[in-house]
């Protein structure tokens with residue numbers, strides 16, 4: 001298939017052989033492919049995830065809540081290997097009909113409550129525990145604006161730029177140009193905002209920072225797609241200041257390790273069932289490059 005000569009047919013058909021790096025898991029239909037129950041541990045919150053940027057948002061939030069001393073935020077984090085299609089198991093699809101990590105079950109309520117979509121999970125946890133979401137009208141509204149901004153913007157970074165720059169079978173100039181332009185515009189949006197206020201919602205660190213840091217903070221720190229130099233991420237000085245500050249938070253460092261199956265072995269905590277699980281790992285050794293993200 002050459003990009004120059006392709007003419008779309010009248011009706012699209014699924015070319016199973018030509019789906020690129022994610023051909024094994026990408027499908028044009030929803031629903032489960034196989035029966036598989038999810039494990040349930042002893043804590044109130046059961047997370048089913050992987051340490052991609054979308055997954056890391058939730059583990060950052062849970063570790064931040066625990067760092068505040070909120071015992072109700074104790075959680076089991078189970079690994080969902082999306083490369084092996086575990087997001088299509090019947091148990092996972094019952095928690096997230098969209099078959100994507102992260103997905104959360106809250107067993108502290110009757111009946112247990114499912115939550116899917118990382119932004120919805122952050123908001124759920126923030127409201128449940130009364131933390132990282134301002135209560136005053138103006139910063140709360142800013143927080144939600146920047147939270148939803150991330151949800152709408154990151155697909156251009158991950159599914160657009162990252163896909164064509166790092167994963168597509170060939171380097172095509174047109175999509176790389178288009179998405180590099182958009183991602184640089186997005187970095188500039190954040191840079192201007194962070195030039196006005198210390199955090200995205202204003203004076204305080206909130207779920208808007210957690211959501212955006214997982215994508216744009218890690219991009220700014222050179223951890224996404226090996227594209228730091230290409231996008232000149234160091235030129236966004238306010239984003240750099242914010243990204244580095246959050247990166248140094250102990251809860252952020254712990255959150256990054258949970259359900260991580262790549263990078264140096266000592267930075268990986270495949271599953272988390274107890275706070276002491278981190279003690280067997282060396283958080284200082286988190287790799288600067290090489291995070292996986294679609």
Ligand SMILES: N[C@@H](CCC(=O)N[C@@H](CS)C(=O)NCC(=O)O)C(=O)O
Pocket residue numbers: 025026052053054055082087099100101102116117118119293294
């Ligand atoms: N909008 C969703 C996106 C979640 C998402 O794209 N998850 C990816 C990993 S980062 C996934 O599970 N991909 C597996 C698949 O597409 O089959 C969210 O924010 O939770």
